[in-house]
Amino acid sequence: MKQYKVELNKKISLAKLDPNETGDFDGGKEKGLKAIEKLNAELQELQELLYAEGKHKVLVVLQAMDTGGKDGTIRRVFEGVNPQGVKVASFKVPTSEELARDFLWRVHKVVPGNGEIVIFNRSHYEDVLVVRVRNFVPKEVWSKRYDQINEFEKILADNGTLILKFFLNISKDEQKERLQARLDDPSKHWKFSLGDLNERKLWDDYQQAYEDAINKTSTKYAPWYVVPANRKWYRDLVISTVLVDALKSLKMKYPKPKDNLDGVVIE
């Protein structure tokens, strides 16, 4: 799965990456789902260890085009993981209090503490994505944000945060199918707004904005993974694998008991 990590000295081109592929995974969906199940059990154990040790912090950033599968990823990959140790932060339209400050202010408030996993469902990257595509601020403002993001993430990493950033890469055709499926299912209509179709019209602009963001903010301490996401099971398999491997690499240990428990009797 290492192949999906964006290399430091290489620029990626999204047009050349296939959202449909399943890499060199030997087996189809059924085998993939079994592998995910096993990884999920590992993740549950690693999360408990992370919490017990209380030393590292984990930040997972999820970004995708509309219908890209952020919600599904969170449900599937983190299923059964103790909800007390995993928080999801979603970023809505900024409040006036938030707009009066730098764009990272509201983000900093919700970063993980020791022993915690926080998942950003959308993130500070929207400030160089929709904000750029929709011209919410002038270019001279958003163009400086890439460096600011790198600096901000460095501060977090230097203070014990494992940062993993995933771009769920779906194709334009796949998005069409998913939007159509929502349209065909009346029970999903409440989620549907015509605004989603306006965003779709800007597909190429968004792809460009994503490509730039990924190329400018892939760092050693906060790497991007471009995940082929047309097939949901493969998307979940890639993310689960990266996450489990990264947590294992922390070489965490259960802490020693606070007290000497020799000869303790419970009355």
Place this chain on the structure above:
Amino acid sequence: MKQYKVELNKKISLAKLDPNETGDFDGGKEKGLKAIEKLNAELQELQELLYAEGKHKVLVVLQAMDTGGKDGTIRRVFEGVNPQGVKVASFKVPTSEELARDFLWRVHKVVPGNGEIVIFNRSHYEDVLVVRVRNFVPKEVWSKRYDQINEFEKILADNGTLILKFFLNISKDEQKERLQARLDDPSKHWKFSLGDLNERKLWDDYQQAYEDAINKTSTKYAPWYVVPANRKWYRDLVISTVLVDALKSLKMKYPKPKDNLDGVVIE
């Protein structure tokens, strides 16, 4: 399961309630676990509907003696429910900023918003439990808090919050067994502190404090349920049933689409 709800005009006596019972449930653990699975699937759907409708807020308060099973309840009852719609709030030792304000200030900050479920793992009730038993504040301060809690919860309920409060009722013997099991398992020693045993010595004082709290703050808008919790599966079954029934009683509906979607074509 209605029998576990504390009636408004009746005082409960914890000593008379059996933590070991399984009520009139027809069937043992195996049948219980199957029923929980079914309730869990219902809960997942109801949570989605709650989120979609965005009208009601749900606050679940969990209180218990040490080892009473709050963590296990959260994992089991809410397994598979979308983590984006369910938040867990834990209350640690208050900060100086929190201590400088009324005891409900930090609690108010984390109440659920529209469409959200928030689970309090411990809560403002600690301010009439450990605070009372340990004399952290004088009686004239804590004794006024029952009314303040009722007033606070009334404000939340009047503003669209469904409040369900559960006391997980274990016996003193069961606590002994659970503490012993932790002591016998070296991998759990990091969780064990001798302070837990000091709290156990105050068992009767805590039972009295719980009984008073439950009797003084069982209201129509924020009822207490005293859940027999020696058997974990039965505890989870009771809580799942109460939760699902309460959510159903809200008679929620999926909202109408924001836009007229007739004849929409996705290009």
